[in-house]
Amino acid sequence: MHMKASDHPKGPMEIPVKIILEDPASLNEDGSDTAEHAVMAAKGEHLLEVAIRNGVNIEHACGGVCACSTCHVYVEQGMDCLSEATEAEDDRVEEAPGIQINSRLSCQCDIERAPEDGEAIVMRVPAWNRNAVKEVPH
Numbered sequence: 001m002h003m004k005a006s007d008h009p010k011g012p013m014e015i016p017v018k019i020i021l022e023d024p025a026s027l028n029e030d031g032s033d034t035a036e037h038a039v040m041a042a043k044g045e046h047l048l049e050v051a052i053r054n055g056v057n058i059e060h061a062c063g064g065v066c067a068c069s070t071c072h073v074y075v076e077q078g079m080d081c082l083s084e085a086t087e088a089e090d091d092r093v094e095e096a097p098g099i100q101i102n103s104r105l106s107c108q109c110d111i112e113r114a115p116e117d118g119e120a121i122v123m124r125v126p127a128w129n130r131n132a133v134k135e136v137p138h
Helices: 047-053 087-093
Strands: 013-021 036-042 072-077 103-105 121-125
Touching (some): 036 047, 047 121
Antiparallel strands (some): 013 036, 072 103
C-alpha cells in the first residue's frame, strides 16, 4: 500500500529531524547499519513522509490514514513542534506494542514548526517496527 502524503502546504526543507533506528539493518532501505539519520524536513510534512523520503522503511500498513498502529514511533524531542494527537490517533496508539508517554503514529505527526532551541525533532523507531514488504513506486 502506498503512503498517503499529508495534504498540508509544505514549506522549505529547513527543520532538522533526527531519526534513530533501533534495528538499522532492517529499517534502512539500503540495508546499511546506519543507526542515526540527521535530515531536513518541511513544515507540513508528517514524520512518516520524512522517514520514507530519507530511506527509512517504517511500516505503514494502512498507507498513513490512521487506521492501524504499524507506524508507531517514540518522539524523544520536539513534541511541541508537532500537531497534537487526535482522539483517533490515541485510540490507534493504544493498540501498538511497547507504548510509552511519548508514543505517536508517525503518519499523524505533522511538523508545525522548528524547535525554538535550534535542536532537532528526534524520533526513535523501535526495533520491532519492520517493513516486511518494501514498496516500489508505480
